Amino acid sequence: MIADDHRHSAINALGDTQVDTPNLDSLVHEGTSLANMYIMGSTVGAVCMPSRGMMLTGRTLWRIDEPDLGDWSLWPQMLRESGYHTYGIGKW
Numbered sequence: 001m002i003a004d005d006h007r008h009s010a011i012n013a014l015g016d017t018q019v020d021t022p023n024l025d026s027l028v029h030e031g032t033s034l035a036n037m038y039i040m041g042s043t044v045g046a047v048c049m050p051s052r053g054m055m056l057t058g059r060t061l062w063r064i065d066e067p068d069l070g071d072w073s074l075w076p077q078m079l080r081e082s083g084y085h086t087y088g089i090g091k092w
Contacts, residue, residue, distance in 0.1 A: 011024045
């Protein structure tokens with residue numbers, strides 16, 4: 001699960017004692033969590049859209065709008081080709 005607008009510090013298992021997040025805590029303990037991941041920025045007010053674009057393509061902010069991917073694979077495609085089951089939900 002990737003929550004591009006959700007701070008890592010808003011999860012109980014990662015230090016927020018004000019919020020009860022048992023399901024996210026379970027993911028932290030049984031999976032991988034990234035506490036030092038930063039948004040590069042954006043050319044518009046919304047930083048979530050370019051963040052998702054950079055994660056999906058592996059491209060920098062200045063190259064995500066190039067229409068021709070050529071022989072590039074998107075991140076979910078690479079995961080599927082490696083045997084993972086992927087699913088997208090949300091504001092894509």
